[in-house]
Amino acid sequence: MATPSSGATHERTRLIAHFEARSAGNQGSGWCELWDRGESNLWDRGKPSPPLIDLLERRHDLLEPITGGRRKMVLVPGCGRGYDVVMLALHGFDAYGLEISSSAVAEAKLYAGSELNNPSAYNFSDINSSTRYTGGFASFVLGDFFQKDWETNLPFGNNTKFDMIYDYTFLCALPPNMRAEWARRMAELLTPGGLLVCLEFPLYKDPDLPGPPWGLRGVHWDILARGGNGLTADLINAEEQKTDAGPGQGQFRRILHIQPPNSYEIGRGTDMLSVWEKI
Numbered sequence: 001m002a003t004p005s006s007g008a009t010h011e012r013t014r015l016i017a018h019f020e021a022r023s024a025g026n027q028g029s030g031w032c033e034l035w036d037r038g039e040s041n042l043w044d045r046g047k048p049s050p051p052l053i054d055l056l057e058r059r060h061d062l063l064e065p066i067t068g069g070r071r072k073m074v075l076v077p078g079c080g081r082g083y084d085v086v087m088l089a090l091h092g093f094d095a096y097g098l099e100i101s102s103s104a105v106a107e108a109k110l111y112a113g114s115e116l117n118n119p120s121a122y123n124f125s126d127i128n129s130s131t132r133y134t135g136g137f138a139s140f141v142l143g144d145f146f147q148k149d150w151e152t153n154l155p156f157g158n159n160t161k162f163d164m165i166y167d168y169t170f171l172c173a174l175p176p177n178m179r180a181e182w183a184r185r186m187a188e189l190l191t192p193g194g195l196l197v198c199l200e201f202p203l204y205k206d207p208d209l210p211g212p213p214w215g216l217r218g219v220h221w222d223i224l225a226r227g228g229n230g231l232t233a234d235l236i237n238a239e240e241q242k243t244d245a246g247p248g249q250g251q252f253r254r255i256l257h258i259q260p261p262n263s264y265e266i267g268r269g270t271d272m273l274s275v276w277e278k279i
């Protein structure tokens, strides 16, 4: 099993120390403080998610950016500097990044301003495929994922439903007692049949250890397929995870679950990519 480098270990320790005395209701201000102090290096990977890029370019059957003559709308909650938002726009989606930190939104707008005009090669798995897409737009919204007020800034206000939502290191940034609410909000924001794509990280970390990042082994299946609360005491065993079908009380059906051959170094060999259809 891959283990993180000592530098990465130090960074996670710093994050854990920053959040350990905060209540669940006080987490957002903790993230804002880190952004305001210029400490996003504690989690920032500097480029968009390689497994998501591979999926977009290889599974057009699942992830075509256009439907019925309109661009699909994608949300990236807790988008940070917006690498995935920009990359999704470059792949033809109308992409929205949501951030609780105004400093993060400002940095994401700056990043998008330069990157959309002059995209780096890292936005594409196959650089030749870049000509396949006509770009959508990248838009950044300030707000708390768990509140509804920011939705008034979306094209259809509180009635806006996304075709796809992408999560990387947002769920693992939240205290475990917010997991069920994360799943409920994901379902609320997606259109029926819409897709929730998750790059599951960290799976190498014992779920009982403190975070962020909080270990997520077994968590996605529990909260999305089973309708559980994602707390470690309730997690199912690994065998049940292997079954894509099977009845559950959750609002999602898992339609893809793969170990991506190409992921960020910190999760390589342990990250899983899962795609969940909203029932």
Ligand SMILES: C[S@@+](CC[C@H](N)C(=O)[O-])C[C@H]1O[C@@H](n2cnc3c(N)ncnc32)[C@H](O)[C@@H]1O
Pocket: 027, 028, 031, 032, 035, 043, 044, 045, 077, 078, 079, 080, 081, 098, 099, 100, 101, 104, 143, 144, 145, 146, 168, 169, 170, 173
């Ligand atoms: C670990 S960082 C990951 C950022 C980004 N996904 C990336 O890969 O670089 C978690 C991000 O979620 C944001 N965040 C935390 N709680 C949030 C909330 N309730 N609503 C929106 N954003 C939130 C933080 O400001 C932070 O940028």
